[in-house]
Amino acid sequence: MNLHNESRIPAWRITVLRSFSVVLLLLLLIAFWQLQVVKSDYYSNLAERNRIRTLPLMAPRGLILDRDGRPLVDHYPSTSVILVREHMKDIEDSLPVIARGLELDPAWLAEYLEKYRDAPPYQPIVLEDEATIADIAFVEAHRTDMPELELIQMYRRRYPPDGLGAHLFGYVGEATKTEIEAANLPLGAIVGKLGLERSYDAVLRGEDGERRVIVDSRGKEVAKLDDKRPTAGHKIRLTLDSDVQFAAEQAMQGRQGAVVALDPRTGDILAFLSRPAYDPNVFAIRVRPDQWRALTQDPAKPLLNRVTQAQLAPGSVFKIIMAAAALEENLIDPNTFTVFCPGYANHYGRTFRCWQPQGHGTVNLHSALVHSCDVFFYQVGRRLGIERIARYSKQYGLGSPTGIGFPDEKGGLVPSPEWKQRTQKQPWYDGETISVAVGQGPVLVTPLQLAYAVGGIASGGNFARPRLVLDPQEPAILKQVPLRPETVALVTDALWGVVNEGGTGAAAQIEGVDVAGKTGTAQLVGYDTVRRVGRVGRHLTDNAWFVGFAPRRNPEIVVAVLLEHGEHGALAAPVAREVIRAYFEKKQRGPGAPLSEAARLSKASMDAKEAQASERRANAAAEEQR
Amino acid sequence: MSGRARYREFDWFLFGLVLLISILGILEIYSTTQNQPRFAGMYLRQLAWVGIGLVLMFLVSRIDYHTLLDNSLWIYIATLAGLVAVFLFGTEIFGARRWIVVGGLTFQVSELAKWSIIIVLAKYVGDVRGETLALRHLATVAILAGVPVVMIAAQPDLGTALTLVPVAATGVFLGGLRWKHALALLILGLLLLPAGWFALRDYQRQRLVTFVNPEHGPRGPGYQTMQSKIAVGSGGFWGKGLGEGSQNQLGFIPVRHAEFIFAAYAEEHGFAGVLLALSLYLMLLLRLLKVMESAADRAGALLIGGVFSLLVFHLLVNVGMVIGYMPVTGIPLPLMSYGGSATISTFLMLGLVMTVRMRRFVNL
Numbered sequence: 001m002n003l004h005n006e007s008r009i010p011a012w013r014i015t016v017l018r019s020f021s022v023v024l025l026l027l028l029l030i031a032f033w034q035l036q037v038v039k040s041d042y043y044s045n046l047a048e049r050n051r052i053r054t055l056p057l058m059a060p061r062g063l064i065l066d067r068d069g070r071p072l073v074d075h076y077p078s079t080s081v082i083l084v085r086e087h088m089k090d091i092e093d094s095l096p097v098i099a100r101g102l103e104l105d106p107a108w109l110a111e112y113l114e115k116y117r118d119a120p121p122y123q124p125i126v127l128e129d130e131a132t133i134a135d136i137a138f139v140e141a142h143r144t145d146m147p148e149l150e151l152i153q154m155y156r157r158r159y160p161p162d163g164l165g166a167h168l169f170g171y172v173g174e175a176t177k178t179e180i181e182a183a184n185l186p187l188g189a190i191v192g193k194l195g196l197e198r199s200y201d202a203v204l205r206g207e208d209g210e211r212r213v214i215v216d217s218r219g220k221e222v223a224k225l226d227d228k229r230p231t232a233g234h235k236i237r238l239t240l241d242s243d244v245q246f247a248a249e250q251a252m253q254g255r256q257g258a259v260v261a262l263d264p265r266t267g268d269i270l271a272f273l274s275r276p277a278y279d280p281n282v283f284a285i286r287v288r289p290d291q292w293r294a295l296t297q298d299p300a301k302p303l304l305n306r307v308t309q310a311q312l313a314p315g316s317v318f319k320i321i322m323a324a325a326a327l328e329e330n331l332i333d334p335n336t337f338t339v340f341c342p343g344y345a346n347h348y349g350r351t352f353r354c355w356q357p358q359g360h361g362t363v364n365l366h367s368a369l370v371h372s373c374d375v376f377f378y379q380v381g382r383r384l385g386i387e388r389i390a391r392y393s394k395q396y397g398l399g400s401p402t403g404i405g406f407p408d409e410k411g412g413l414v415p416s417p418e419w420k421q422r423t424q425k426q427p428w429y430d431g432e433t434i435s436v437a438v439g440q441g442p443v444l445v446t447p448l449q450l451a452y453a454v455g456g457i458a459s460g461g462n463f464a465r466p467r468l469v470l471d472p473q474e475p476a477i478l479k480q481v482p483l484r485p486e487t488v489a490l491v492t493d494a495l496w497g498v499v500n501e502g503g504t505g506a507a508a509q510i511e512g513v514d515v516a517g518k519t520g521t522a523q524l525v526g527y528d529t530v531r532r533v534g535r536v537g538r539h540l541t542d543n544a545w546f547v548g549f550a551p552r553r554n555p556e557i558v559v560a561v562l563l564e565h566g567e568h569g570a571l572a573a574p575v576a577r578e579v580i581r582a583y584f585e586k587k588q589r590g591p592g593a594p595l596s597e598a599a600r601l602s603k604a605s606m607d608a609k610e611a612q613a614s615e616r617r618a619n620a621a622a623e624e625q626r
Numbered sequence: 627m628s629g630r631a632r633y634r635e636f637d638w639f640l641f642g643l644v645l646l647i648s649i650l651g652i653l654e655i656y657s658t659t660q661n662q663p664r665f666a667g668m669y670l671r672q673l674a675w676v677g678i679g680l681v682l683m684f685l686v687s688r689i690d691y692h693t694l695l696d697n698s699l700w701i702y703i704a705t706l707a708g709l710v711a712v713f714l715f716g717t718e719i720f721g722a723r724r725w726i727v728v729g730g731l732t733f734q735v736s737e738l739a740k741w742s743i744i745i746v747l748a749k750y751v752g753d754v755r756g757e758t759l760a761l762r763h764l765a766t767v768a769i770l771a772g773v774p775v776v777m778i779a780a781q782p783d784l785g786t787a788l789t790l791v792p793v794a795a796t797g798v799f800l801g802g803l804r805w806k807h808a809l810a811l812l813i814l815g816l817l818l819l820p821a822g823w824f825a826l827r828d829y830q831r832q833r834l835v836t837f838v839n840p841e842h843g844p845r846g847p848g849y850q851t852m853q854s855k856i857a858v859g860s861g862g863f864w865g866k867g868l869g870e871g872s873q874n875q876l877g878f879i880p881v882r883h884a885e886f887i888f889a890a891y892a893e894e895h896g897f898a899g900v901l902l903a904l905s906l907y908l909m910l911l912l913r914l915l916k917v918m919e920s921a922a923d924r925a926g927a928l929l930i931g932g933v934f935s936l937l938v939f940h941l942l943v944n945v946g947m948v949i950g951y952m953p954v955t956g957i958p959l960p961l962m963s964y965g966g967s968a969t970i971s972t973f974l975m976l977g978l979v980m981t982v983r984m985r986r987f988v989n990l
Contacts, residue, residue, distance in 0.1 A: 008921075008923070008924060008927070009800050009801075009918070009919075009921075009924060009927045009928075010757070010802075011919070013799060013800055013802075014800075014915055014918055014919055016799075017796075017799075017800075017915055017931075017934065018912060018915050020938075021908060021911040021912060021915070021938065022908065022912075024938065024941075024942060025904050025905075025907065025908040025911075028904055028942075028945055028946070028949075029900070029901065029904055031949050031951060032858065032892065032897055032900045032904075032949065033897060035855060035858045035859040035949060036858060036859060036861050036862055036863060036892065036896060036897040036900070037862070037863055037897055039859055040859055040860070040861075040862040040863070042859065043855065043856050043858070043859025043860040044859070044860040044862065046856045046859075046860070047856050047857070047859075047860035047872055047873050047878075048860075048872075050853075050856065050872070050873065050876070050878050051872040051873075051876055214872075214876070215876070216876040216877045216878075217853075217876055217877035217878045218877065222876065
């Protein structure tokens with residue numbers, strides 16, 4: 001043993017180490033106290049969010065059925081790819097990979113995600129609404145390195161193909177900021193954007209549920225927690241009759257215009273058609289900007305709902321209102337009051353022509369309506385005066401929305417001196433009254449208004465407010481307008497004559513059905529101009545109207561047909577005939593034949609799309625391998 | 627002279643502390659690996675390592691540490707030779723040349739370097755006469771420690787290289803460091819810090835950047851630290867219970883049976899459990915200092931000083947890492963982290979402490 005023991009370590013140096021140990025461990029304890037006691041709730045919350053992944057369980061929207069309960073709009077399950085940013089490793093690295101894997105435009109993706117910048121990171125974002133097999137495979141293959149991607153089951157809206165009833169149903173889409181705030185919806189919620197989908201959104205939209213699962217750090221599901229079941233939306237049953245609707249679609253043959261058929265006793269809309277249409281299936285959840293631009297910039301205005309929004313001059317259909325007003329005012333005697341029509345008439349220093357250049361000869365009310373003599377109604381208009389024309393027009397439902405309960409219904413226009421002074425700061429010229437008397441000039445109506453007005457007059461002054469949804473709890477809303485039975489009889493007999501006595505609406509005749517109606521040809525350019533120029537371009541060709549109803553007394557169906565640039569009302573009459581025929585055939589047959597091809601066709605076109613998409617991907621993959 | 631070891635003098639208190647901490651570790655290893663088939667039975671293996679460690683501790687306690695001190699120069703030279711051999715014949719794994727294969731066994735020579743530095747410094751500083759160390763003593767210590775540190779850092783294994791620095795620092799502090807020298811060393815160290823930055827490899831810099839600025843995205847480089855903190859914080863005061871920690875069981879804590887075991891432990895046992903574990907560690911450290919006080923000679927005390935500094939360094943760096951106060955490194959928590967060589971190494975060190983304690987009565 002040597003002398004090592006002679007000098008020992010000074011005690012104070014060991015004490016320094018001892019103090020150092022104590023202080024160090026105390027500091028560590030304080031740090032743990034901070035984390036585990038002071039900020040415990042914060043970290044517990046983070047741990048829960050790590051552990052529990054909440055995925056939306058989408059509620060299916062309610063079905064839209066026709067009056068016989070046959071589905072017109074339904075939905076089918078589809079798989080969506082969603083992104084949960086909370087589980088994202090690195091946004092810069094992942095996005096290009098995701099964009100490539102799901103075949104999304106990287107620029108679009110970046111822009112799209114930007115919208116969610118302020119949303120909480122656990123908020124799921126739908127990237128692909130209808131995941132193809134390739135998309136699903138991509139997500140499954142990247143479970144580990146891209147836990148931010150998830151597959152969820154969604155319900156995609158399915159509308160009849162070829163835009164059938166498109167304007168009636170409207171479409172659904174992602175809720176805008178204002179819609180989200182108004183209804184307290186989650187970001188990315190799907191809501192009705194137009195048509196019934198919009199006006200009945202609260203009914204049709206269900207309440208989404210939540211699936212809560214425990215996941216491990218790889219995003220793998222290890223256990224399930226209680227689900228919050230989604231509540232499906234309620235279905236709505238329409239007054240629409242699919243058989244009548246299909247007849248109208250077929251008769252229109254895709255021509256530009258509108259058809260609306262209603263039951264004047266109840267206001268039930270039986271057919272509702274506007275062309276050109278768009279395919280609401282394209283909109284089913286999200287519409288791409290280029291698709292949207294194409295629709296909004298199309299000069300044929302496919303988004304315009306012509307039934308409730310096209311405001312056009314009614315042409316000679318307006319003579320029904322003139323006739324009723326004149327009879328109610330006792331201005332003319334139906335038998336003795338006659339006018340000689342030489343093909344023109346002079347009023348207030350101007351020459352007004354009849355559509356029939358040869359003239360109609362001597363006409364009374366009945367024959368004037370049957371042959372649509374303008375000269376006769378110039379005289380009636382002159383006697384009534386603009387104030388009374390306006391008053392009766394409004395009474396019969398023109399100049400204001402019918403109250404069908406449809407978004408953005410237009411009210412048309414019933415002109416008056418007061419209106420002209422207010423809007424144009426000009427006095428009313430008497431000559432204008434003469435134009436208005438035959439439905440030209442500033443008077444504007446929608447197809448729905450015409451059907452409503454004619455239906456009301458033909459029903460003896462019972463104006464039933466048009467309605468789209470069949471609700472046994474709610475009786476029809478009727479407005480009683482004073483109308484003498486003799487007036488109704490005279491007018492409807494004359495309108496029966498239009499169809500059945502060799503009048504302008506002869507094409508609407510149906511064997512065994514008492515069809516009545518009135519043609520209308522609304523000028524876009526005056527007769528004089530046409531004569532001067534010879535012929536005009538299609539966009540200036542006259543609009544053709546036909547409003548028909550049956551039977552003559554107590555009608556069950558009124559149909560208003562508009563053929564834009566259809567040249568003459570007589571050409572619109574066959575469309576009304578087919579609709580009325582379908583209605584009465586159906587009545588004989590009884591309700592309930594299973595619905596046409598609609599749903600099946602729609603599904604088939606979806607399958608075709610899927611096939612196309614996978615073929616495209618297969619080709620791309622083959623390209624890459626080469 | 628020391629052939630008859632005094633088992634009466636065997637430190638049963640120290641033994642008890644070590645056993646308790648090891649049991650906490652084994653329980654937590656059980657918890658962290660119970661649901662992972664690929665780690666099945668890992669706690670049993672750790673139990674075996676602890677058993678082997680205890681046996682080795684007894685064996686080491688039988689060796690007279692003076693024998694080690696007397697051969698310190700040879701041990702030191704052998705270590706340097708080993709480090710050179712690593713450079714020449716070492717096996718490269720993950721871009722670092724740290725291992726040497728002898729007869730099928732993989733050796734990490736840098737682990738051995740810890741021992742030789744503790745022993746050679748204890749010998750050298752222990753032989754210095756007088757209350758304080760002169761500048762030349764400091765220079766010699768710097769060279770003795772510096773050569774292996776640089777060689778290990780060049781492997782590169784910065785973590786192990788850095789472990790040796792506190793060993794040397796504790797050695798000179800106990801040996802009689804003067805205030806002015808201490809101050810000068812501190813200033814020198816601060817001046818060398820920027821230079822050190824440029825000596826770092828890219829991945830090492832990356833780790834430091836992440837440590838300073840962890841907000842690099844939820845799954846970015848700061849992810850491990852964040853998940854570890856979430857585990858610790860969500861444990862609350864009483865913890866979630868053994869085997870009940872979601873961060874642990876669902877795999878959010880990285881390498882949770884080894885480097886990050888304390889995060890799993892803190893999640894499941896809460897602040898109460900942390901208080902228990904850290905108290906045991908503190909008692910262990912204080913016990914070492916007590917043994918140091920009673921050591922028969924300077925060299926014996928200095929040996930314990932080396933062991934003490936290693937334990938403190940590991941504890942600080944590992945626990946600090948778990949709560950985000952230290953960068954993420956592979957430094958394990960002594961006695962709790964899973965790992966054969968680390969466990970054995972710790973027990974061997976504790977054996978060294980035992981042998982010093984059992985020979986404290988020099989005059990007998």
